[in-house]
Amino acid sequence: SQELEQSPQSLIVQEGKNLTINCTSSKTLYGLYWYKQKYGEGLIFLMMLQKGGEEKSHEKITAKLDEKKQQSSLHITASQPSHAGIYLCGAAYYNQGGKLIFGQGTELSVKP
Amino acid sequence: EAEVAQSPRYKITEKSQAVAFWCDPISGHATLYWYRQILGQGPELLVQFQDESVVDDSQLPKDRFSAERLKGVDSTLKIQPAELGDSAMYLCASSWPGQTGETQYFGPGTRLLVL
Numbered sequence: 718s719q720e721l722e723q724s725p726q727s728l729i730v731q732e733g734k735n736l737t738i739n740c741t742s743s744k745t746l747y748g749l750y751w752y753k754q755k756y757g758e759g760l761i762f763l764m765m766l767q768k769g770g771e772e773k774s775h776e777k778i779t780a781k782l783d784e785k786k787q788q789s790s791l792h793i794t795a796s797q798p799s800h801a802g803i804y805l806c807g808a809a810y811y812n813q814g815g816k817l818i819f820g821q822g823t824e825l826s827v828k829p
Numbered sequence: 830e831a832e833v834a835q836s837p838r839y840k841i842t843e844k845s846q847a848v849a850f851w852c853d854p855i856s857g858h859a860t861l862y863w864y865r866q867i868l869g870q871g872p873e874l875l876v877q878f879q880d881e882s883v884v885d886d887s888q889l890p891k892d893r894f895s896a897e898r899l900k901g902v903d904s905t906l907k908i909q910p911a912e913l914g915d916s917a918m919y920l921c922a923s924s925w926p927g928q929t930g931e932t933q934y935f936g937p938g939t940r941l942l943v944l
Contacts (some may be wrong), residue, residue, distance in 0.1 A: 719928050721871075722904040723871075750932070750933075752935070757938075757940060758920075758938065759835075759920060759935040759936055759938045760920065760922075760935040761831075761935075761938050762870070762932055762934060762935075765932055776925075805871050805872075807871075807933075813883055814877065814885055815860055815862075815870075815877065815884075815924060815931055815933070816862065816874045816877055816885060817874070817933060819871030819872050819873070821869070821870050821871050822869075822870070822871050
């Protein structure tokens with residue numbers, strides 16, 4: 718969707734390295750969701766951000782939402798092979814009911 | 830741990846045939862979503878239900894796709910006739926009443942291949 722741009726499209730990192738995935742919206746977000754998807758499987762919920770400037774962490778994954786609520790980043794510290802997969806950001810907008818608009822995804826490979 | 834169930838996991842069909850996918854949401858989740866995900870892209874909403882009522886089906890190709898949730902619990906998505914371009918992953922998700930901001934939990938998906 719052109720409303721939501723995700724970058725990079727793919728990423729190959731060496732195990733132990735840090736990485737960042739970005740998600741940019743063309744309009745103000747109500748909320749931003751991060752999901753992980755293994756190839757051929759469903760989406761696993763990671764985190765949801767709603768307040769401007771909010772930051773959440775789970776294990777080695779940290780997600781932030783900027784003050785203007787139009788950009789989010791997902792940062793992985795000391796990547797491991799288990800972090801490999803496709804990361805998707807999903808946007809909830811005001812007055813759009815519950816539906817999510819997804820970015821095109823970032824495919825992450827972690828080399829041992 | 831409660832999960833969204835989907836079946837079948839994989840379906841291969843020939844074009845012009847009919848196919849149907851089934852979804853059972855997490856117990857108590859009033860809102861159910863069907864998304865379609867083409868390889869290399871993010872999911873796109875096809876239809877959203879609140880209990881048994883359709884809330885949003887603006888992106889559902891109604892000439893060939895239909896969806897129902899008769900008792901407000903499980904749901905069926907049908908394609909008739911299937912076309913080559915329908916090959917994709919069909920994902921079902923559910924959440925508490927679909928107020929903006931409720932987390933959607935996804936099932937494992939049904940991967941459809943149309944030959």
